[in-house]
Structure formats: C-alpha cells, structure tokens
Amino acid sequence: MQEKRTQQLQSFCQGLGIHMHDLELLDMALTHTSYAHEAKQYPKPHHNERIEFLGDSVLSVIVSTYMYKNFPDLAEGQLTKLRAYLVCEGSLYEYAKKIHLGDYLQLGKGEELSGGRERPSILADAFESVLGAIYLDQGFEVVQAYLLGMMQSEIDFICRHGIFNDYKTRLQEYLQRDGDADIHYVLLGSTGPEHNKVFTSQVMLGNTVIGEGSGRTKKDSEQHAAKQALAQLHVKNQE
Numbered sequence: 001m002q003e004k005r006t007q008q009l010q011s012f013c014q015g016l017g018i019h020m021h022d023l024e025l026l027d028m029a030l031t032h033t034s035y036a037h038e039a040k041q042y043p044k045p046h047h048n049e050r051i052e053f054l055g056d057s058v059l060s061v062i063v064s065t066y067m068y069k070n071f072p073d074l075a076e077g078q079l080t081k082l083r084a085y086l087v088c089e090g091s092l093y094e095y096a097k098k099i100h101l102g103d104y105l106q107l108g109k110g111e112e113l114s115g116g117r118e119r120p121s122i123l124a125d126a127f128e129s130v131l132g133a134i135y136l137d138q139g140f141e142v143v144q145a146y147l148l149g150m151m152q153s154e155i156d157f158i159c160r161h162g163i164f165n166d167y168k169t170r171l172q173e174y175l176q177r178d179g180d181a182d183i184h185y186v187l188l189g190s191t192g193p194e195h196n197k198v199f200t201s202q203v204m205l206g207n208t209v210i211g212e213g214s215g216r217t218k219k220d221s222e223q224h225a226a227k228q229a230l231a232q233l234h235v236k237n238q239e
Contacts (some may be wrong), residue, residue, distance in 0.1 A: 029129035034108025055132030092124035115192035167226035
C-alpha cells in the first residue's frame with residue numbers, strides 16, 4: 001500500500017476513534033468494485049462486496065440484540081419493522097456522511113465523475129463494509145461499542161415513539177407545544193449528476209442549527225433534518 005493511502009486510512013481511523021491493526025482490511029472495505037475492475041495491476045485489488053456481506057450481518061446482530069434486550073415489550077413483528085427502518089440505505093447513508101466516508105473511497109473514473117462519492121447506495125454499502133473490517137480486526141465488542149455510539153440514541157427514539165412518516169410535522173408539534181417557535185429550513189446545496197442529485201438541508205430553531213439531513217429531493221432532505229433534530233432533542237430531554 002502506498003504511503004499516501006496509509007496516511008489517509010490512519011486519518012480515517014483517528015476520526016473513528018479506532019486503531020486498526022490491519023489497514024489492508026480497511027482499504028478493501030473502502031474499495032468500490034469500479035476501482036478494482038479498472039485497476040491495471042495484477043492481481044486486481046480486492047473490492048468490498050464480500051466484506052460488505054459480513055458487515056451487514058454484524059450490523060443486524062448488534063441492532064437486533066440491543067433492541068431485544070432493551071425493549072422487551074416490542075413484539076417480533078414490531079422489532080422486524082423497526083430494525084428494517086433503522087438499517088435501511090437512507091439511514092446508513094446518513095451515518096456514512098457523518099464520518100466523511102466518501103472522502104476515503106476508492107472509485108473507478110466513471111463512478112468518480114458521476115458523483116459516486118455522494119451516492120447513497122455506495123456510501124451505505126461502504127459503511128457496512130467498514131463495520132465488517134472493524135469486526136475482523138478488532139472483534140465484536142469493539143465494533144458493537146462503536147456502532148451503538150453512533151446509533152443508540154436513534155434506536156431508542158424510534159423504538160419508543162415509532163416510525164413517523166412526517167418528521168417535520170412531529171418536530172413542529174414538539175417545539176411549539178409551549179407556544180410559537182421560529183422553525184425554518186435552509187437548503188445547503190446539492191451534489192451529484194442532474195438525474196441523481198442528493199440535496200442537503202438544515203433545520204433551524206431561531207439562529208441555531210438543530211438538525212441536518214440529505215435526500216433525493218429537497219423535501220426528503222428536510223424530513224431527514226427534522227428526524228435528526230427529533231433524535232437529538234430526545235437525548236437532551238433524557239439527560
């Protein structure tokens with residue numbers, strides 16, 4: 001592995017708060033199939049499809065175990081529905097963005113030019129791949145602690161309150177329960193090609209940013225921003 005790539009991966013690990021022994025695993029987790037197929041060296045570099053398969057299972061076990069232990073009143077059908085929502089592409093995409101995962105991806109030229117670093121499907125898959133790499137390198141307890149550090153507040157919120165299709169309405173009702181509140185949304189911008197744009201918005205309470213989210217449309221990005229705000233407000237109330 002080239003020194004520049006090693007430094008990139010070490011920087012990524014610092015951001016995660018995890019020390020990886022085998023950076024080759026992490027490099028593979030962040031290598032898209034397009035990059036591997038276009039590589040001129042032989043043998044071709046390994047891409048992340050297999051380790052993504054592993055990371056998907058690790059993710060499911062961690063979230064399922066936490067829900068099972070902490071929400072004994074939820075029936076099997078409820079657990080299944082809520083877990084599917086919590087680990088869907090849109091949710092994993094948001095987590096991948098939080099750790100700036102796209103900055104460390106290795107993509108083929110075509111994917112790079114078409115906005116692959118911001119594509120929800122690519123980022124969500126790579127997030128699972130990174131979980132697989134951490135699991136193989138550090139073991140189950142480390143990857144569990146890392147993932148729950150990111151997801152626990154949202155898991156708690158969704159399991160206690162259910163899935164709301166209209167987070168903006170829910171947020172407005174919550175913030176205006178004691179009177180009027182200055183709630184507004186700001187479009188930060190969009191990325192990607194015209195046919196596959198990703199929009200990012202913030203929700204503001206007065207002059208304070210209380211949530212940020214992305215989606216395929218401006219409305220979707222606002223819903224994700226409201227969703228994040230609700231989760232953060234819930235944590236504060238619990239404290």
